[in-house]
Amino acid sequence: MNAREYLAEFRKDIEPLMKDYFRFKKESFRKVDPLAEEAVKILEKFTMSGGKRIRPAMVYYGFLLGGGVIDEKNKKDILYASMAIELIHSFLLIHDDIIDRDAKRHGVDTIHEYYKKVAKKIFPKTDPDHFGNSMAIIAGDLAASMANEILFDSNFLPEVILKALKQLQKVVYTTIPGEMLDVVMEARGRTTEDEILKMHEGKTAFYTFEGPLHLGIILANNGSDKLLKDVSEYSLATGKAFQIRDDVLGIFGDEKKLGKPVGSDIIEKKQTLLLIKALENGNREQKKIIKKLFGKKDLSLDELELFRKVIVETGALAYSENLAKSFSEKAFGVLEQIDTKNEKGKDFLGKIAEYITVRNY
Numbered sequence: 001m002n003a004r005e006y007l008a009e010f011r012k013d014i015e016p017l018m019k020d021y022f023r024f025k026k027e028s029f030r031k032v033d034p035l036a037e038e039a040v041k042i043l044e045k046f047t048m049s050g051g052k053r054i055r056p057a058m059v060y061y062g063f064l065l066g067g068g069v070i071d072e073k074n075k076k077d078i079l080y081a082s083m084a085i086e087l088i089h090s091f092l093l094i095h096d097d098i099i100d101r102d103a104k105r106h107g108v109d110t111i112h113e114y115y116k117k118v119a120k121k122i123f124p125k126t127d128p129d130h131f132g133n134s135m136a137i138i139a140g141d142l143a144a145s146m147a148n149e150i151l152f153d154s155n156f157l158p159e160v161i162l163k164a165l166k167q168l169q170k171v172v173y174t175t176i177p178g179e180m181l182d183v184v185m186e187a188r189g190r191t192t193e194d195e196i197l198k199m200h201e202g203k204t205a206f207y208t209f210e211g212p213l214h215l216g217i218i219l220a221n222n223g224s225d226k227l228l229k230d231v232s233e234y235s236l237a238t239g240k241a242f243q244i245r246d247d248v249l250g251i252f253g254d255e256k257k258l259g260k261p262v263g264s265d266i267i268e269k270k271q272t273l274l275l276i277k278a279l280e281n282g283n284r285e286q287k288k289i290i291k292k293l294f295g296k297k298d299l300s301l302d303e304l305e306l307f308r309k310v311i312v313e314t315g316a317l318a319y320s321e322n323l324a325k326s327f328s329e330k331a332f333g334v335l336e337q338i339d340t341k342n343e344k345g346k347d348f349l350g351k352i353a354e355y356i357t358v359r360n361y
Contacts, residue, residue, distance in 0.1 A: 113132060274316045
């Protein structure tokens, strides 16, 4: 199977469980308060609206990599536990959307945008932006609480659950510095390649790959230091490749596939490797174009094409793509030295590294 097939198969297994979970939570919150029930409904729509489920898949295949045996009896247990990381993902995305001022995520309204519209309709005298942001922050906190609850209620040994909960918190607090660096870089208006890659380590390498994979290995009750170390090296390389490629798609990608407007990174003045290299290599006229369009709120399609042209002509696109490819190749090298009793987990990681390299526009 290729990466898309692996992830499609995994989605077929986990998404019915996710729907059952949200159905149960809506019934529970209905007894508490209508506002709480509504928050769960919005959270469900946001979480179920799209996404490849790559993070819970990392937990699942990390479990296999760690020697975990999956049969008809315990398959539901590991799938259920892996939902925790998807809710942590929603928690972080909700807050990230507020920071980035994004109105869409996976083609639907972001949580703060939804509540902003509610405020305009029902509470015309209030500040809709503040109301939307406030309610979204609370909804994000709810998602984090639900993620912890899922692991608390999972069918693993108590000592394994305790380690898993600790790992879940590690995912969050390791991601936060990367998010903070992202905010600081935007406010400062400039950055370096080293800072960009450091941010990718915190925001993507750990949060998307290493953290979930380690969680799966922990749930398999595997304490091998070598396996954890090898997985960390794989994750560091794969995470950087993934994020560099993601930033490329943010400017050159297809809006329907991305689930958010192409060019929003330009409008939001996002500091990326593409931008750094274009400014580093560009001539006076090219730099002038970048500075004029970067942060332009009403960026037109013609202006987006002009920005793209400069990124290509300065070699920034080629540099970014080659660097992403080199990180993916490093990940393949690390995978070769991983010793596991279950080759399916290892094959999945190889296919993911391969997929990142060839993600199309």
